Amino acid sequence: MGAYMIRRFLLMILTLFGMSVLIFVMLRVVPGNIVDILFDSAGMVNPADKKRLEAELGLDKPIVQQYVTWITNMMKGDLGYSYVSEKPALDEILPRIPVTAKLAALALFFSVLFGVPLGVISAVRQNTGLDYFLRVVSLSGLSLPSFWLGLLILMAFVQYAGWIPIYSDAPRGFFHELFLLSIPAAAVGFRASALIMRLTRSSMLEVLRQDYIRTARAKGASANSVNYDHALRNAVLPVVTIIGIEAAFLIGGLIVTETVFNIPGVARFLVEAIRWRDYPIVQNLVMLIAVVTVVVNFIVDMAYVVLDPRIKYEG
Incomplete structure (x- = not known):
């Protein structure tokens, strides 16, 4: 077990290194940079001023040197400065992380709360009217884009309540914030719950056909x-595997939902940074999403031993 954890940890570090290189290089391959955008918007084409600004931002250095500088500073907690706001990137990103984390946690909570129990019920009541109904609901959840469902929810609030549940930077208390985040979380979690429900159902049906289940029933064990x-x-x-994948997906998959509901989170901020070619913000946010994805997958792998003692990892 210990050797396996070390191997998985080293693989996680190697994966993050590869992701950091890919993220950094891909951003530099994209045509245009922040200097071009600034000069085009200002209508100035002074080559000397342009070169001076590129030197100040470090864009005149070789790409390898830029990457080493970025990684070294990131290890020290220095994520650089935003080219647009001229503020430290860390100060721009940190306030937005809790908002996105709360939204993603609520969406995951709703998806597990409804997905697992309904999947079990659908499997236990196989080929009944309830099973068919739940299967239709799950197919609907997989078919409806979360942002479109969010727009329908907003229109329903406008039609029947006369107001729009848009998130505010300063919500009036914990329960008010919870309510405002629960609405987009439910819209996002509906798709995830449908996926979890279908996987739970298929997994349960496969297990219920095993010999030891028939043996347990023959011995008089109760249905529960x-x-x-x-x-x-x-x-x-x-099911745990897909929950881990969905948890990682939610961190980076809330871009449209945060935009629709005007939520000042990480995903929406990433769109704005991409629009302005704000390299420090973009590369650090994408790297954050990569770290979350890899770490969640590592935690899921470690949870296998706890959840299923039959699994043994050879050193």
């Missing part, structure tokens, strides 16, 4: 004991 103590515990492993 068979369904939850025996079947669900062994069917939950692939």
Whole structure:
């Protein structure tokens, strides 16, 4: 187990290194930079001033030297300065992380809260009217884009309540903030819950056909004991995998939702930074999403041993 954890940790570090190189290089390959944008918007084409600004921003150095400088400073907690606001990138990013984290956590909570129990019910009541209804609901969740569902929710509030539940920078208390975040979280979590529900159902059906389930029933075990103590515990492993993938996806998949609901989070800020070619903001935000994705997958791998003792990792 210890050797496996070390290997997975080293693989995680190697993956993050590769992602950092890819992110940095891809941003530099894109045509145009912040200097071009600034001079085009100002209508100035003074080559001397342009070269001086490129030197101040470090864009005149070789790309390898720029990358080494970025990684070294990032290790020290220095993410550079925003080219647009001229503020430290860390000061721009940190206030937005809790907002996106709350939204993603709520969306994941809703998806698990509804996805797993409804998937179990659908499997236990296979080929009944309830099963068919839940399968239609899950297909609807997979078919509806979250941003379109969010727009429908906003229009419904305008039509029937006469106001729009738009997130404010200063919500009136904890419950007011929870309410404003719950609406977009439900819109995003609906798709994730549909995916989790279908996977839970298929995994449960596969386990319920196993010989040890029939043996448990033959010994007189109750339906609840068979369904939850025996079947669900062994069917939950692939469900945990998809929950981990969805958790990582939510951090970077909230761009349109945050824009629709005017939420000042990381995802919406990333769109604005891309529009302005604000390299320090873009590369640090994309790197943050990569770190979250890799770390979540590492945690899921470590959770396998806890959830299923049959799994043994050879050193």
